Amino acid sequence: MIQLKSLTRIFDDKPVLDAINLEIPEGSFTSLLGPSGCGKSTLLRILAGLDQPSAGTLLFDGEDVREKSATLRNIAMVFQSYALYPHMTVRANIGLPLAMRSMSRLERLPLVTALLPSARRKRAANGREVERIAAMLGLTELLERKPSELSGGQKQRVAVGRALVRDPKAFLFDEPLSNLDTKLRGQMREEISLLHKQTGKTFIYVTHDQTEAMSLSDQVAVMMEGHILQVAPPRILYSRPANTKVAAFVGEHPINLLTVKPVGTALQSPFGAFVLSEAWDGDIILGLRPENIALVENGPLQGRVTRVDYLGGHTLLDVELSEGICLRVADEEGPLVPAVGNVVQLSIAPQKIHLFKAESGERLPLEVRQRGEAV
Amino acid sequence: MALSPRQLSAPHLKEAATTLSLAGPATLAMLVLIFIPSLLVAVFSFTDYQFGARSFHWVGLDNYVTLFTDRTGRRAVTNTLLYVAVVMPLSMIFSLVVALGVQSVSTWSPRLATMLRTAYFMPVAATLVAMATVFQMLLHPSLGLINQLIGLVGIPGQSWLSDRGLVLYTLAAIGIWETIGYNMVLFLAGLTAIPSQLYDAAEIDGANNWWDRFWTVTWPMLGPTTLFVLVVTATRSFRVFETVATLTQGGPAYASDTLVYAMYREGFVYFKAGYSSAITVVFFVAVLILTLTQVRIVEKKVHYR
Amino acid sequence: MIAARYLSRAVSLGLLLLGAAIILLPFFWMISLSLKPADEIFQDSIQLLPSHFEWNNYVVAFTKMPLWRFLINGIIVCCGILILQILIAVPCAYALTQRDFRGKAIVMGMVLAGLLVPYHVTAIPLFLGLSQLRLLDSYAALILPFIASVFGIFLFRQFFATIPKDLIDAARVDGLSEMSIVWRIAFPLAWPAATAFAVFSVVAHWNDLFWPLIAVSSPELATPPRGILFFRDVEAGSSFGPLMAATAIVTAPLVLVFLMAQRAFIQGLTMTGLKG
Ligand SMILES: Nc1ncnc2c1ncn2[C@@H]1O[C@H](COP(=O)(O)OP(=O)(O)OP(=O)(O)O)[C@@H](O)[C@H]1O
Numbered sequence: 001m002i003q004l005k006s007l008t009r010i011f012d013d014k015p016v017l018d019a020i021n022l023e024i025p026e027g028s029f030t031s032l033l034g035p036s037g038c039g040k041s042t043l044l045r046i047l048a049g050l051d052q053p054s055a056g057t058l059l060f061d062g063e064d065v066r067e068k069s070a071t072l073r074n075i076a077m078v079f080q081s082y083a084l085y086p087h088m089t090v091r092a093n094i095g096l097p098l099a100m101r102s103m104s105r106l107e108r109l110p111l112v113t114a115l116l117p118s119a120r121r122k123r124a125a126n127g128r129e130v131e132r133i134a135a136m137l138g139l140t141e142l143l144e145r146k147p148s149e150l151s152g153g154q155k156q157r158v159a160v161g162r163a164l165v166r167d168p169k170a171f172l173f174d175e176p177l178s179n180l181d182t183k184l185r186g187q188m189r190e191e192i193s194l195l196h197k198q199t200g201k202t203f204i205y206v207t208h209d210q211t212e213a214m215s216l217s218d219q220v221a222v223m224m225e226g227h228i229l230q231v232a233p234p235r236i237l238y239s240r241p242a243n244t245k246v247a248a249f250v251g252e253h254p255i256n257l258l259t260v261k262p263v264g265t266a267l268q269s270p271f272g273a274f275v276l277s278e279a280w281d282g283d284i285i286l287g288l289r290p291e292n293i294a295l296v297e298n299g300p301l302q303g304r305v306t307r308v309d310y311l312g313g314h315t316l317l318d319v320e321l322s323e324g325i326c327l328r329v330a331d332e333e334g335p336l337v338p339a340v341g342n343v344v345q346l347s348i349a350p351q352k353i354h355l356f357k358a359e360s361g362e363r364l365p366l367e368v369r370q371r372g373e374a375v
Numbered sequence: 376m377a378l379s380p381r382q383l384s385a386p387h388l389k390e391a392a393t394t395l396s397l398a399g400p401a402t403l404a405m406l407v408l409i410f411i412p413s414l415l416v417a418v419f420s421f422t423d424y425q426f427g428a429r430s431f432h433w434v435g436l437d438n439y440v441t442l443f444t445d446r447t448g449r450r451a452v453t454n455t456l457l458y459v460a461v462v463m464p465l466s467m468i469f470s471l472v473v474a475l476g477v478q479s480v481s482t483w484s485p486r487l488a489t490m491l492r493t494a495y496f497m498p499v500a501a502t503l504v505a506m507a508t509v510f511q512m513l514l515h516p517s518l519g520l521i522n523q524l525i526g527l528v529g530i531p532g533q534s535w536l537s538d539r540g541l542v543l544y545t546l547a548a549i550g551i552w553e554t555i556g557y558n559m560v561l562f563l564a565g566l567t568a569i570p571s572q573l574y575d576a577a578e579i580d581g582a583n584n585w586w587d588r589f590w591t592v593t594w595p596m597l598g599p600t601t602l603f604v605l606v607v608t609a610t611r612s613f614r615v616f617e618t619v620a621t622l623t624q625g626g627p628a629y630a631s632d633t634l635v636y637a638m639y640r641e642g643f644v645y646f647k648a649g650y651s652s653a654i655t656v657v658f659f660v661a662v663l664i665l666t667l668t669q670v671r672i673v674e675k676k677v678h679y680r
Numbered sequence: 681m682i683a684a685r686y687l688s689r690a691v692s693l694g695l696l697l698l699g700a701a702i703i704l705l706p707f708f709w710m711i712s713l714s715l716k717p718a719d720e721i722f723q724d725s726i727q728l729l730p731s732h733f734e735w736n737n738y739v740v741a742f743t744k745m746p747l748w749r750f751l752i753n754g755i756i757v758c759c760g761i762l763i764l765q766i767l768i769a770v771p772c773a774y775a776l777t778q779r780d781f782r783g784k785a786i787v788m789g790m791v792l793a794g795l796l797v798p799y800h801v802t803a804i805p806l807f808l809g810l811s812q813l814r815l816l817d818s819y820a821a822l823i824l825p826f827i828a829s830v831f832g833i834f835l836f837r838q839f840f841a842t843i844p845k846d847l848i849d850a851a852r853v854d855g856l857s858e859m860s861i862v863w864r865i866a867f868p869l870a871w872p873a874a875t876a877f878a879v880f881s882v883v884a885h886w887n888d889l890f891w892p893l894i895a896v897s898s899p900e901l902a903t904p905p906r907g908i909l910f911f912r913d914v915e916a917g918s919s920f921g922p923l924m925a926a927t928a929i930v931t932a933p934l935v936l937v938f939l940m941a942q943r944a945f946i947q948g949l950t951m952t953g954l955k956g
Pocket residue numbers: 011012016034035036037038039040041042043208
């Protein structure tokens with residue numbers, strides 16, 4: 001188990017990581033999801049021992065590892081740029097971490113390796129291990145090539161192989177797929193997922209692509225501006241976002257947000273009239289995902305379509321409600337084919353409405369029920 | 376700067392030790408082999424220290440006064456300046472002409488251009504002392520090839536290396552021979568960097584012969600390279616030593632004495648370390664001024680691009 | 681029009697060839713003299729080529745003087761200097777680019793300042809220091825003064841600055857110590873810089889006369905240029921053929937390297953404009 005306790009990293013008086021708390025269970029697949037520049041790589045580098053936190057503690061299985069160098073932590077890392085050694089063959093690239101760990105300084109000297117029986121034995125064992133990993137990743141044919149002679153996906157695989165070969169405590173991935181084309185990305189995603197199942201190791205995966213995070217992870221930590229906003233399994237992240245920022249960041253299309261003021265338990269909104277499970281005093285932000293709004297023949301809401309984006313599987317519509325308020329709607333290809341200017345009817349499932357406190361943006365743990373018809 | 380407890384913690388000490396093992400040897404070597412000796416030379420230059428002597432006296436600026444007033448000292452200074460004044464412009468002009476020629480040949484025969492470049496660069500790769508002994512043969516007053524060749528066109532043979540009025544120019548000619556190739560390569564690099572659209576533009580603007588195009592495009596665009604070449608050549612010429620030591624040893628009658636050779640002779644033949652140090656300091660200051668100019672030019676050149 | 685173009689080409693090519701002939705004349709004459717019998721070397725009339733090749737001059741060059749010795753000394757000194765320079769400069773250049781430490785600016789300042797100091801300047805104190813250490817007239821005296829190559833640090837630093845930080849970090853995660861990163865990752869990647877530097881260093885020290893003249897007095901320690909002067913002064917006037925043979929042999933290694941690897945060679949010498 002890896003624990004981060006109020007971990008802080010300050011660059012030039014600016015906190016890039018601000019009191020991060022996070023627990024990463026042994027063997028889990030944890031994603032760090034966040035927009036560019038939010039400090040994901042910084043966090044990963046601190047985990048790997050390449051950077052030191054300015055404050056806070058970092059525990060591996062309860063042991064404080066802040067004093068341990070990258071070498072001693074036995075953590076493997078796959079870099080966004082792959083970071084393969086350009087002057088070495090694939091075989092040497094994969095084999096290097098193994099040689100550095102299993103052989104002494106003396107045994108690594110070129111001539112000694114040939115002479116010393118123990119060094120020879122270790123080298124042979126290392127060689128077999130490299131070949132086993134290469135076979136596992138489908139790299140056997142490429143072992144004698146240099147990185148410059150590989151495609152992006154192959155490089156990626158070599159980088160993974162280099163991480164895999166030395167049986168590390170945990171794998172860190174820093175946006176490993178962002179340099180690949182869409183198709184390859186899907187394929188590599190599956191391979192990484194499979195790898196996680198095969199090895200059973202802790203995987204920590206940094207990405208700004210929520211599809212990757214959602215599809216791969218046991219838990220996702222959403223990061224923004226140096227803070228962790230929510231740590232949760234993908235489903236919870238989507239169905240119960242902890243605040244408006246997470247709600248806005250997670251989901252294929254931007255969520256509709258609207259501030260309203262309840263009166264007791266009664267909630268009058270342009271989306272309809274609802275009842276809260278408990279009375280709430282103060283402004284509330286209603287969050288409604290575009291995919292939770294349905295186009296229907298006969299619905300409680302009505303509006304004029306102002307924009308239509310056909311996206312293949314579904315259509316994204318901007319619907320202007322009578323009050324001049326716009327609602328984003330993701331419509332599954334249905335019997336109705338709306339066009340700009342059409343007047344359409346909408347229906348909303350009240351249990352899919354998210355409630356947030358207006359002043360803090362945090363989730364409001366209340367239920368919503370329908371009351372009567374639209375205003 | 377006070378060390379915080381964090382900076383004294385084990386990993387920080389280890390980091391510091393690693394840095395020390397990486398940068399320490401070089402830093403130490405630079406101090407011991409470059410900076411401390413440079414300071415010492417300046418200190419020696421104010422003494423009458425002689426190699427092997429047990430003591431020395433402070434003599435203030437005497438060594439410098441001697442260098443600039445004594446006939447032989449002044450000879451070394453003026454000879455060096457004259458040598459630079461001859462080699463610098465001539466080497467530059469010749470190498471620019473050659474570079475332009477090679478560049479134009481390369482437009483219709485790249486192979487030939489490469490061969491020419493090779494030929495002109497040969498002296499840069501050659502061992503100067505060895506070539507100087509060859510020059511000694513070539514310049515032999517009675518039986519050398521040079522005098523025989525000019526004899527063919529009716530010019531009387533010269534004592535190239537023992538005529539007081541001629542010897543410095545002979546050495547300068549060898550200096551030019553030695554530096555043309557190097558400068559040509561620098562100019563060629565400068566020429567290749569000129570975008571060809573500029574020539575098209577100049578032609579449209581009415582610069583339709585080679586001469587006009589040279590003055591409107593080539594020369595201004597080569598400006599930074601030219602300055603660079605000038606200073607590099609000057610710095611190198613200032614250090615002239617090998618040919619003097621091999622061919623004339625400063626003679627006849629100090630007619631070809633130069634700063635570095637005088638430094639060598641006074642210090643390591645006559646063991647006058649103090650006086651030699653003063654010569655060194657003067658030489659150093661001159662080279663320093665040139666090199667700093669060069670650094671400024673290099674910076675400008677970067678901005679220019 | 682076309683005729684004029686060809687005429688101008690012919691004229692400029694002619695002039696260039698003439699210039700090249702003048703530049704190459706000493707080389708030609710060196711070879712020619714080194715192959716001439718003694719009685720043909722100085723003649724009243726111009727005789728460009730030997731009447732027959734007197735290979736014996738080369739034999740004499742190797743037997744009458746310790747030419748082998750000079751060449752081996754040259755190799756020992758150049759290799760010694762180059763290896764030590766690299767051993768010292770490369771880790772420092774790495775620390776200056778890939779690590780943060782206090783005093784980095786000072787070390788960098790020293791490197792830049794060091795570029796301004798011609799090696800002649802330090803000769804007197806170094807001579808004194810070496811004589812105090814009783815090291816004069818030894819290989820150490822020929823090698824040690826040059827091991828702190830600020831230019832090497834400068835050149836490698838520029839190269840190391842282009843190595844992506846990720847690559848160094850990957851090596852750290854892979855378990856390499858900083859020293860291993862320097863020699864296993866950074867240095868092999870800086871191969872072009874290393875070649876250029878090697879050319880620069882070897883050319884400078886193979887050809888150097890100033891320091892060998894000061895630092896050693898015994899002929900057994902003479903580097904090639906120093907050796908040629910020894911030979912010339914001892915054999916003055918009598919054996920010019922062998923002397924020319926010796927100069928040809930001394931000049932040959934670098935010229936041959938130049939002819940075979942022109943691009944690297946020229947780059948090595950011109951990249952070094954800052955310190956020549
Ligand atoms: N060495 C450094 N010195 C100063 N600031 C830094 C340093 N490294 C990172 N930063 C800053 O820290 C912030 C977070 O950087 P980081 O690389 O962790 O972002 P990231 O989430 O990985 O972004 P991306 O998705 O673009 O990789 C950025 O604003 C960056 O400018």
